Amino acid sequence: DTAVSQTPKYLVTQMGNDKSIKCEQNLGHDTMYWYKQDSKKFLKIMFSYNNKELIINETVPNRFSPKSPDKAHLNLHINSLELGDSAVYFCASSQGARGTNEQFFGPGTRLTVL
Amino acid sequence: DQQVKQNSPSLSVQEGRISILNCDYTNSMFDYFLWYKKYPAEGPTFLISISSIKDKNEDGRFTVFLNKSAKHLSLHIVPSQPGDSAVYFCAALKAGNMLTFGGGTRLMVKP
Numbered sequence: 256d257t258a259v260s261q262t263p264k265y266l267v268t269q270m271g272n273d274k275s276i277k278c279e280q281n282l283g284h285d286t287m288y289w290y291k292q293d294s295k296k297f298l299k300i301m302f303s304y305n306n307k308e309l310i311i312n313e314t315v316p317n318r319f320s321p322k323s324p325d326k327a328h329l330n331l332h333i334n335s336l337e338l339g340d341s342a343v344y345f346c347a348s349s350q351g352a353r354g355t356n357e358q359f360f361g362p363g364t365r366l367t368v369l
Numbered sequence: 370d371q372q373v374k375q376n377s378p379s380l381s382v383q384e385g386r387i388s389i390l391n392c393d394y395t396n397s398m399f400d401y402f403l404w405y406k407k408y409p410a411e412g413p414t415f416l417i418s419i420s421s422i423k424d425k426n427e428d429g430r431f432t433v434f435l436n437k438s439a440k441h442l443s444l445h446i447v448p449s450q451p452g453d454s455a456v457y458f459c460a461a462l463k464a465g466n467m468l469t470f471g472g473g474t475r476l477m478v479k480p
Contacts, residue, residue, distance in 0.1 A: 259412065297371070298413070298458065298470040311467055345412050354462035355401050360412025 258282050259361035261346050267367045268336055276331045276364045278346030286310075287329035288347040288358065289321060298345065304329055305352040333366075341368045372396045373461050375471035382478050388446040390474050392459030395440065399461040403468070404433060404444050407456045416457070417444070449478045 259280045268274055280287065288311075289301040303311035307323045318334045333340060346361040374393045382388045392402075400421040405413035419426040419433045419442070426433050432445045446453055459471040 295472060296456075297472050298460075300467050303467075313467075347412070354468050355418070357415045358468070360405075360414065362410060362412050 259346055259348055259359050261344075261361040261364050263364060264362065265365050265367075267369065269369055270336055270338060272336050273332070273334045274336060274366070275333070276344055276346075276366070278329045278331070278361060280327055280346075280348040280359070280361075282348055282350070282359060284348040284350045284359070285326055286349045286352045286356075287323065287326075288349075289329065289331050290345040290347060290360075292343040292345060292363070294342070302329075302331075303352065310352055336366075336368045338368050341366055371472070372399075373459055373469050373471040375457075375459055375474045377474050378472070379475040379477065382449045382476065384451055384478055384480050385448045388444075388449045388453065388476055388478065390444040390446075390457050390459075390476065392442045392444075392471055393440060394442075394461050396461070396463065396469075397440065398463040399469075401462040402433070402435060402442050403460045403462070404431075405458040405460060405470075407458060407473070413458055446476075449476075451478050451480050454478045 262277045286305045288303045290298050301315045302321045304323045320332045323329045343363045345363045347358040349356040349358045403418040404416040406416045407413040417431050435442045456473045456475050458473045460468045
């Protein structure tokens, strides 16, 4: 029974397309995150939502738009995809927005932009 | 500018011996540190953490040491087991919500 799930697991698309990645958690957590793991393997926070409200928005291009329809879901929509968007994207959740709270990660979505 | 660095991309250790993974940071405002473990095709999972008011935290085979003056922390695994083979990420937090991760160290424990 997966705690944090992401779909799709792999996504291959052409430059300029628009795509979405979905994330769902069944842990009852109130905070969800999106991270990007780049080619150098660094995990970097992109967004954080607490009770469906945006609380962290790092310097991410506005082509990236997170949407949280409810506390259990945080989807990531990306417009006009660029080559540099190729990465592994991880969704995570925690109970509470404090960074000291343990974050539970999904398995990741590998996005390849051609 | 990476504020959390793991300078060893990989480490190989014999089963039963000690594994020591290192992490350096540059921001003295960091006050909480975590280690996450990641297997291939899975997301990271929390392993152990330490507050800046402590210099050591132990949980079973895993111990994290913090040297604030050197801005350095290390994760010790003893004894190492083949199932410990994974990528280990160090992360740091400063008065807020945002974790800053290092680039990871791949640990290989040989039987």
